[in-house]
Amino acid sequence: MALAETTRETPLGVGEAQRGGEFGRWVSRHALILLLGVFMMIFPAIANDFFLRQIAGWTMILGMIALSLMFLGGYGGMVSLAQMTVAGVAGYMIAVLGVSSLPKVSFFWPWWVAAPLAIVIAVAFGTLAGALSARTEGIYTIMITLALATSFFYLALQNWPIFNGFNGFTTIPAPHFFGVKWGDPVPLYYMILFFAALSYVVVLYVSRSPFGLALQGVRDNPRRMEAIGYNVTAHRIAAYAFAAVIAAIGGILLVWQNNQISPFSVDVAVVINLLVIAVVGGLGHPIGPFIGAFIYVMLRTFALDALVAVGLDGRRFQTLIGLGFLVIVLFSPDGVVGLWRRWVTRVGATNGRSGR
Amino acid sequence: MSSIAERMAAAGTGNAIELRGVSRMFGALRALTDITLSVRPGERRAVLGSNGAGKTTLLNCVTGDFPPTSGTVRFFGEDVTLLPPHERIRRGLRRTYQISLLFPRLTVRDNVYLACRGVSRSRFSLIRARASDPIMQSVADLISLVHLEDVTDRLVGELAHGQQRQLEIALALAGAPRFILFDEPAAGLSPNERRDLVAILTALPAHIGYIIIEHDMDVALRVVESVTMMHNGRIFKEGSPQEIEADPEVQQLYLGGGHG
Numbered sequence: 240m241a242l243a244e245t246t247r248e249t250p251l252g253v254g255e256a257q258r259g260g261e262f263g264r265w266v267s268r269h270a271l272i273l274l275l276g277v278f279m280m281i282f283p284a285i286a287n288d289f290f291l292r293q294i295a296g297w298t299m300i301l302g303m304i305a306l307s308l309m310f311l312g313g314y315g316g317m318v319s320l321a322q323m324t325v326a327g328v329a330g331y332m333i334a335v336l337g338v339s340s341l342p343k344v345s346f347f348w349p350w351w352v353a354a355p356l357a358i359v360i361a362v363a364f365g366t367l368a369g370a371l372s373a374r375t376e377g378i379y380t381i382m383i384t385l386a387l388a389t390s391f392f393y394l395a396l397q398n399w400p401i402f403n404g405f406n407g408f409t410t411i412p413a414p415h416f417f418g419v420k421w422g423d424p425v426p427l428y429y430m431i432l433f434f435a436a437l438s439y440v441v442v443l444y445v446s447r448s449p450f451g452l453a454l455q456g457v458r459d460n461p462r463r464m465e466a467i468g469y470n471v472t473a474h475r476i477a478a479y480a481f482a483a484v485i486a487a488i489g490g491i492l493l494v495w496q497n498n499q500i501s502p503f504s505v506d507v508a509v510v511i512n513l514l515v516i517a518v519v520g521g522l523g524h525p526i527g528p529f530i531g532a533f534i535y536v537m538l539r540t541f542a543l544d545a546l547v548a549v550g551l552d553g554r555r556f557q558t559l560i561g562l563g564f565l566v567i568v569l570f571s572p573d574g575v576v577g578l579w580r581r582w583v584t585r586v587g588a589t590n591g592r593s594g595r
Numbered sequence: 596m597s598s599i600a601e602r603m604a605a606a607g608t609g610n611a612i613e614l615r616g617v618s619r620m621f622g623a624l625r626a627l628t629d630i631t632l633s634v635r636p637g638e639r640r641a642v643l644g645s646n647g648a649g650k651t652t653l654l655n656c657v658t659g660d661f662p663p664t665s666g667t668v669r670f671f672g673e674d675v676t677l678l679p680p681h682e683r684i685r686r687g688l689r690r691t692y693q694i695s696l697l698f699p700r701l702t703v704r705d706n707v708y709l710a711c712r713g714v715s716r717s718r719f720s721l722i723r724a725r726a727s728d729p730i731m732q733s734v735a736d737l738i739s740l741v742h743l744e745d746v747t748d749r750l751v752g753e754l755a756h757g758q759q760r761q762l763e764i765a766l767a768l769a770g771a772p773r774f775i776l777f778d779e780p781a782a783g784l785s786p787n788e789r790r791d792l793v794a795i796l797t798a799l800p801a802h803i804g805y806i807i808i809e810h811d812m813d814v815a816l817r818v819v820e821s822v823t824m825m826h827n828g829r830i831f832k833e834g835s836p837q838e839i840e841a842d843p844e845v846q847q848l849y850l851g852g853g854h855g
Binding site for chain 2: 445455467468469470477
């Protein structure tokens with residue numbers, strides 16, 4: 240794995256290991272993320288249902304959908320605002336094809352038919368979004384994908400036969416199989432953890448695969464990519480398809496967690512929030528979106544109480560989120576991941592000096 | 596350098612590059628006017644001319660970076676006028692750029708790896724390459740060919756200018772090139788690096804032909820056997836390096852014009 244070893248793919252790593260075998264080095268380089276993994280595994284033992292669902296579950300789901308944005312933006316240089324909408328399409332399809340409180344609208348197919356179909360439809364939508372925007376760059380990509388996101392919001396809002404308009408769908412159950420009620424807090428938590436960890440590892444792995452490297456080549460210099468034999472447009476569209484799979488799974492988990500979906504799950508404010516999450520966390524590494532999602536969820540959950548505690552109007556919590564966004568982007572354009580990398584580099588340099 | 600006949604035999608018959616009546620407009624500006632040019636397989640040719648003569652535009656028409664406004668481009672007999680650049684590259688055409696067009700946020704190794712992968716299969720593979728993959732050996736060979744072994748794992752954006760120029764060459768040599776277009780490969784190189792460049796060019800396998808645009812006559816005339824002179828978007832003289840050097844019109848227009 241010569242290629243893999245050339246990377247700085249571990250912003251959470253603790254620097255190079257000194258001694259020990261291959262495995263020891265690997266553990267040492269990934270120490271922080273492994274610790275985080277262990278912590279997440281035992282989290283249900285120490286946390287109540289509120290923390291499992293409203294903090295951890297929500298963080299991981301938003302992180303997955305933002306990861307889809309990070310994959311396109313960070314590796315491909317394509318900032319797509321359609322990723323929340325891809326998740327929304329998958330979520331809506333689960334409600335339409337599967338079970339909900341609306342027997343006249345929903346098909347009531349079992350989850351093992353509805354979920355794969357929802358993913359396929361959402362990926363088709365995400366790929367179409369890619370096909371429409373792959374020939375554009377920068378601000379134009381943002382505009383086209385924002386237009387798609389807005390269109391879908393209004394479609395869902397105004398279409399009653401399929402999307403049940405303003406009301407959307409409620410009482411959508413999480414599935415029940417292997418004798419486990421996956422809607423219960425702890426099973427749901429582990430299901431979300433499984434898919435979040437899986438998508439994180441897969442994105443990290445794919446970033447060093449021919450496909451992922453080529454995507455970074457397209458980001459750095461699309462013209463040169465053509466001149467060494469790559470079909471840049473095809474590569475971009477394929478990246479949208481790949482990213483859509485992650486967003487679609489995130490969208491289904493979101494619906495299984497909340498048991499409802501409405502046009503306001505995919506409105507422009509949510510779309511922008513997702514961009515904020517990805518940028519604040521950092522587009523430089525797949526852990527970034529999860530960090531961003533955690534900051535967002537914490538602010539969203541506790542900012543109100545914090546504001547009231549210091550005698551301010553609790554409804555100003557959005558201002559607090561906005562200010563936090565401003566501060567992070569001002570001081571670190573590459574988000575928390577960028578801050579962390581600079582800190583590790585500085586500490587590493589200091590240690591290197593004192594060691595001699 | 597082996598003889599032309601030998602190289603022609605190695606590369607088969609027909610022309611490697613054939614342009615017929617190629618013109619290129621940029622708005623109202625006529626950058627190329629009715630260019631007709633044939634280069635045999637294995638032939639090594641310099642395209643000379645003052646700034647703005649249309650040399651780089653000519654290369655862009657051949658690669659498809661900026662396709663011609665009119666006329667046809669053939670590559671080893673096949674009409675490639677309407678093909679996108681990547682399709683021409685997959686047929687064995689390569690090029691370098693006058694101003695380095697590299698991947699600054701990737702390492703030297705990854706840059707060369709992308710070039711090798713671009714003309715092989717599994718460009719879309721999600722599986723990482725193993726160290727034992729033959730492609731990794733090609734990558735290492737190309738890196739050592741252009742003397743960049745010491746900076747293999749450095750980000751290309753951090754390299755010195757000369758090193759980036761060397762990397763430009765390595766990217767163009769990846770895969771199995773049949774014909775290469777070099778756009779001022781010696782620009783900004785030190786005398787030592789120029790010697791290396793001449794050595795690399797003359798050591799290329801006999802079947803690989805190229806067109807080189809170069810302002811440094813010492814480099815250009817040493818590595819080619821034929822020369823095409825351009826002026827104001829037209830070809831106005833073709834011949835051997837000796838004929839071109841001796842031509843009074845050329846001396847007045849180009850060599851005497853302060854560009855030599």
